[in-house]
Amino acid sequence: MTRRADIGAAVIGSGFIGTVHIEALRRIGVRVVGLLESSREFGAARAAELGLPASYGSLAELLADDAVQVVHVTSPNALHHSQVKEILAAGRHVICEKPLAMTSAESAELVALAASSGLVNAVNFNLRFYPLNQHVAGVVAEGGLGDVRLVTGHYFQDWLLFDTDWNWRLEKDRGGALRAVGDIGSHWLDLVGFLTGRRIEAVMAELTTFIPVRQRPAGPVLTFSTERATETVAVAIDTEDVATILLRFEGGARGSVAISQLSPGRKNSLAYQIDGAAAAAAWDSEQPEQLWIGHRDRPNELLLRNPALMNAAGSAAARLPGGHVEGFADTFGAAFTAVYADVIAGAPSAGHPYASFADGHEEMLIGDAVLESSRLGRWTEVARSGIAVANKRRESLEGPSR
Numbered sequence: 055m056t057r058r059a060d061i062g063a064a065v066i067g068s069g070f071i072g073t074v075h076i077e078a079l080r081r082i083g084v085r086v087v088g089l090l091e092s093s094r095e096f097g098a099a100r101a102a103e104l105g106l107p108a109s110y111g112s113l114a115e116l117l118a119d120d121a122v123q124v125v126h127v128t129s130p131n132a133l134h135h136s137q138v139k140e141i142l143a144a145g146r147h148v149i150c151e152k153p154l155a156m157t158s159a160e161s162a163e164l165v166a167l168a169a170s171s172g173l174v175n176a177v178n179f180n181l182r183f184y185p186l187n188q189h190v191a192g193v194v195a196e197g198g199l200g201d202v203r204l205v206t207g208h209y210f211q212d213w214l215l216f217d218t219d220w221n222w223r224l225e226k227d228r229g230g231a232l233r234a235v236g237d238i239g240s241h242w243l244d245l246v247g248f249l250t251g252r253r254i255e256a257v258m259a260e261l262t263t264f265i266p267v268r269q270r271p272a273g274p275v276l277t278f279s280t281e282r283a284t285e286t287v288a289v290a291i292d293t294e295d296v297a298t299i300l301l302r303f304e305g306g307a308r309g310s311v312a313i314s315q316l317s318p319g320r321k322n323s324l325a326y327q328i329d330g331a332a333a334a335a336a337w338d339s340e341q342p343e344q345l346w347i348g349h350r351d352r353p354n355e356l357l358l359r360n361p362a363l364m365n366a367a368g369s370a371a372a373r374l375p376g377g378h379v380e381g382f383a384d385t386f387g388a389a390f391t392a393v394y395a396d397v398i399a400g401a402p403s404a405g406h407p408y409a410s411f412a413d414g415h416e417e418m419l420i421g422d423a424v425l426e427s428s429r430l431g432r433w434t435e436v437a438r439s440g441i442a443v444a445n446k447r448r449e450s451l452e453g454p455s456r
């Protein structure tokens with residue numbers, strides 16, 4: 055029987071998140087056989103630093119390596135589409151970082167190519183794999199909160215607070231037309247869809263750019279770097295620092311989310327509260343070991359992550375006993391464990407817990423609706439094929455949804 059140790063993975067990009075991928079793969083026993091970087095020289099230097107056996111000069115060279123069965127794409131957003139296409143065409147399974155592509159037309163193409171290839175395809179919405187989030191998804195599915203009515207929250211960071219903060223994400227042609235929403239909001243939107251099992255039907259969005267001109271350093275910058283460059287160039291910014299979005303879910307639930315990359319003191323706070331007819335659940339990624347459970351007629355509860363006290367999905371995502379703190383990097387191990395189970399089986403399984411290309415495409419469609427809503431200043435439906443027609447038909451039969 056194939057084991058994870060029999061599988062070879064290659065990684066594209068070794069920046070902030072590529073390094074986390076490599077560490078997580080090693081922890082779950084997958085062999086990382088090589089790295090592709092932005093140049094042959096940089097790739098060779100990074101491979102030596104990270105103790106990797108090989109580096110490649112091009113994607114074609116990577117794909118010519120028979121030891122590679124899975125490719126992790128952790129390069130900047132604008133490269134995902136072309137790299138993933140080439141990887142699928144070469145018959146390799148793919149785990150791509152979010153966002154899957156720059157536009158929904160590109161992501162739709164990748165969904166179709168992945169489906170016809172039969173290969174395992176995943177988008178790294180890793181936040182699903184905090185053990186307490188896995189637990190909550192099960193609780194909601196079993197009706198533990200009652201009918202879901204209201205889903206609220208935020209995703210706040212502060213690393214782009216000053217006009218001297220710079221990263222490739224600020225450049226539309228490298229990051230995408232949506233910045234805060236595409237970069238971090240997409241995690242929140244994917245997560246609440248996963249937790250509630252409900253898709254977003256329509257959005258009313260406002261996008262705001264508080265810093266219209268930024269100082270780009272003359273040299274390169276690392277993600278989350280706080281160093282200040284001495285030589286800079288003034289650059290006009292045309293992507294949002296902040297988004298405020300009202301949400302309507304299929305089935306009638308309502309929601310709202312605020313997304314910001316300029317919230318002083320909030321380093322990486324994704325928070326949600328799900329209010330059901332019987333109970334509520336709330337969680338914040340800055341205190342990821344605690345789940346608040348709200349009640350009306352008895353004292354509220356605080357569940358500390360503990361494999362002995364969570365449901366099967368929660369326990370499966372946990373590595374350590376309760377009280378031995380787990381965090382961000384551990385979610386990658388849990389996510390990859392689920393993806394590599396399918397890699398071993400040779401194809402995507404039904405109902406797998408990780409996000410697929412279809413889920414990555416879903417985030418692109420929601421992004422389209424957010425952009426359109428903010429431009430038009432009105433509610434906009436998520437344009438999945440057939441959904442607008444189906445909803446109109448339902449409304450004509452049942453009246454407007456709650």
Ligand SMILES: NC(=O)c1ccc[n+]([C@@H]2O[C@H](COP(=O)([O-])OP(=O)(O)OC[C@H]3O[C@@H](n4cnc5c(N)ncnc54)[C@H](O)[C@@H]3O)[C@@H](O)[C@H]2O)c1
Pocket residue numbers: 066067068069070071072090091092093128129130131133151152153178179180237276277
């Ligand atoms: N899932 C998460 O929690 C999470 C967190 C951070 C970033 N990301 C995603 O991961 C991706 C990378 O983000 P990052 O923060 O690590 O960026 P980064 O700038 O730190 O790293 C990008 C890496 O890609 C390399 N690269 C650039 N051009 C390349 C090319 N042509 N071929 C190969 N490699 C190339 C760079 O040299 C660098 O090492 C983005 O798509 C981002 O949205 C996801």
